[in-house]
């Protein structure tokens with residue numbers, strides 16, 4: 068038992084629904100429902116996000132959790148992007164206290180099969196129920212398929228705990244792993260998508276300067 072066991076307070080109809088998923092007993096020690104509430108800055112222009120802006124689940128499963136971004140979901144014809152920042156939303160529940168607020172924000176190339184090559188890794192302090200940013204200046208160039216991962220190796224229990232919405236996203240496909248069959252992590256990307264033409268222009272500029 069210990070502080071990772073679920074308290075009776077949290078044994079709600081929502082949790083009963085979660086129990087219907089086939090994760091075995093581990094699910095009860097790594098997922099907790101939160102009262103649905105909106106978070107700032109839902110998906111708008113320049114923000115790539117699969118979540119719907121309403122937090123529903125708290126998750127601290129495993130040592131990493133990530134979102135697979137396919138830029139063509141947002142900008143048809145995109146072949147790359149310049150990423151200005153990553154945005155993460157965490158939530159500290161006193162029933163499941165964090166042993167650390169530190170985590171590594173990571174960006175990888177890779178399609179839905181999983182993260183492939185590490186592009187960037189930044190240490191970011193997590194804050195309770197507030198947007199946490201990893202900022203790239205100059206912007207980080209990423210391919211059309213890439214992953215943004217919360218690496219919690221610094222924690223003994225998968226903390227800080229990340230927020231997730233409830234239900235599928237606008238694509239109908241799972242983009243959050245693991246446990247993304249329940250919803251979408253509140254992990255967002257700000258930046259500019261590049262078409263084939265704009266990318267080649269950018270590449271030339273980069274070469275010149």
Ligand SMILES: [Ca+2]
Pocket residue numbers: 117118119232233234235236250251
């Ligand atoms: Ca969703």
